[in-house]
Amino acid sequence: MSDIVKRSYRSDIRTARARETRRRIIASASELFIAAGYGATSVDAIAERAGVSRKTVFNAVGGKAEILALALDWAIAGDDEPVPFAERPDLVALLRLDHPGRLLDAWAAVLADIDARVADLHAAVEAAAGVDPTAHALFARLQSQRREGAQVVVDALDALDGLRERMPRAEAVDLACLFSEPMMYRRLVGDRGWSATRFQRWLATTLREQLLRT
Incomplete structure (x- = not known):
């Protein structure tokens, strides 16, 4: 396997993992927003429910406002396709x-x-x-x-x-x-x-x- 193919393969894996992490964060946040309310839901709580760090939440999606906006966009569209x-x-x-x-x-x-x-x-x-x-x-x-x-x-x-x-x-x-x-x-x-x-x-x-x- 050439170096170019290897790099492409590793890049595809990283992209898939990042996408799955975003999905897990958004799903966890949506559940918390519905159950506890937007105001009572913290980024730390979202991170804990999603099984990731607080830093990962910010790097993958952003703050609580960005998470809420993306959760609604995905819910309306039915998926995370661009x-x-x-x-x-x-x-x-x-x-x-x-x-x-x-x-x-x-x-x-x-x-x-x-x-x-x-x-x-x-x-x-x-x-x-x-x-x-x-x-x-x-x-x-x-x-x-x-x-x-x-x-x-x-x-x-x-x-x-x-x-x-x-x-x-x-x-x-x-x-x-x-x-x-x-x-x-x-x-x-x-x-x-x-x-x-x-x-x-x-x-x-x-x-x-x-x-x-x-």
Whole structure:
């Protein structure tokens, strides 16, 4: 085996190990943020749960704010691949649909999938936003991103002439944004015991009723 191949092999191993360490840190932090809250979770506690040193946490991810932001990004995307959410296959396929009802059904499926991963962590961030400036800024960013996503879906409906008659675009965006709120999943699935399938069907039906041309 040549020196170049050996170096490449060792580099690949180091990269894989570093990625696994980041995943372990983020998973541990997410569990603690949900169970204890953002404010009560320390970097030392994250390090202990992940089985690494405090220094490793900072070197691999950063401080607590960076950890929280990355945990949310990964929860929303569903993995740690460096692919922007707007370029994910499900989103790209959704926006190519040429039937308004099927577009909303597909969006409901995407939202339900995201909610299942992010609802508890999102609630932890919202709770911390009232007392922690970092959490407040992150929560505001999440709200803005969610509204932008709702605007994209509403514009796609409008382009298909599927938007409800005489409904102003701003109102449609407000409603789409409301129904993409992860707290609905938390309340109905987490608190009331709905199945994820039931929630997705309800969400798709509700979106159709609220947004589609009759």
